[in-house]
Amino acid sequence: MKKIRTTLTVAGTALAMAVPLIATTSAPAFAASRDGACDSGEFCLYYNSDQAGSISDFTGSISDYGATQPSCYEFKSAGNGQGVCVKNNAASVWNRTEKTVRVYFNSGYGGASQDFAPGAKGNLNSTLKNNEASHQFLGSSGGGGNEGATNDFDHGTRGFAADNCTAFAAYRVASRLGVPNFSNSWGGTTWGNANTWDDAARRVGVTVDTTPTVGAIAVNDTHGDYGHVAYVNAVYSDGSFDVEEYNWNNRLAYGTRSHLRVSSAENSFQHMLHF
Template structure:
């Protein structure tokens, strides 16, 4: 009887061990599939080189800190240049195959105070000149999520001359163009989508219509808000939409000449309101 008992226990142990090994054998491929160096549906992927060349690093969710040294950092896993290198401050392009907007941050911890770039669902493009090889975290965000209020305009204090997007420096149009380019990730300029010019602020709605860029009557974070009244009109960047229907904007050349301001405003046609919203993405 003792011998039988030992054999039964041995069989049970072998069975348990076999089951455990079976679980481990299944778990390992599942982890590999999560990050296998291929950009699969549902993933956000970095590429080591511009134009989606070189090794790939694929991710199914947000990451607040990639790590910066081996072992322990998130690395490029696919074949090609850069394979095995840490992805922090090493990516040049990205492809968003998730169903949400993905925001890439210059700093760890989803800190966008210096710079960030949004990738809409399906977007496949190079990182901006600021974010290229300066990517430290990324986050999946819901549509319409807020943008940090900040004065990141590169020509603050300048009141004359033309910016690289062909608007006058210090004006609301120049700042709005900068915000669309740096925050939304759309390469907007005064001749965007073949227009002779987008012109003064009050002309942007008509220009958007000709260019096929959608215009709405209610705001979403990331929109350009347009006031049609006045000699030149006014444009601002929508940073947040509040539950009570008001929304917040970053702007230039309104509260003070050629200077930044952040306000909470509402939809309407008064001088301190906005009635149209251009949605570049």
């Protein structure tokens, strides 16, 4: 976390000394977090064709919807299919984001796919109807699966200090990386401060390396006493990458940085976690 003079709480702490654990800021009104309503800024899957039945709404990419309760993403609104796991059960979509969204047959953004342009409504094709496992927001630049930067944080703590980098990274793991129940105790270990996330990842079998990919959690374990974590949302052909983060340039708030590189520098990152 970036130290901002001496009065600020360091962002990577697992316990907030001067920051209450109850969030005081709500998510942007244009995209409520998974409430079963298809709001502006969200990509929505429907249980039935022609945008009918129960809705499951998303604000980012999901690499695996999950197949069983209680850990799967489910259809949330009233109607046919409410409470059913989304995986292999969706029939139609509405893309209310500003990005093209690609729906995949397999988890991990693999297999047959179908693209939905910004604003598009449509039925899944015969290959993907009731056979979909992941979706990806495609970036407007940088190529491949780069994701546009957006502050969709729900301000939940998940066992970390409120509005710190760890809480934001935990939200992205839960909302975009196929681990909806991720928390400070996920996998039976304590994830703790940002500078211990790479150690926790190794303990539970999450891949740790130095290769940035979209959706990786970048770990800095050299900054101060607590380190820093961020979400990689874009990777470029020269090996540099962009991150989204909390409590680095902006105190207890969202920010982005562009064209970083893996290095030992205190303002960079040394590890990449691949959930």
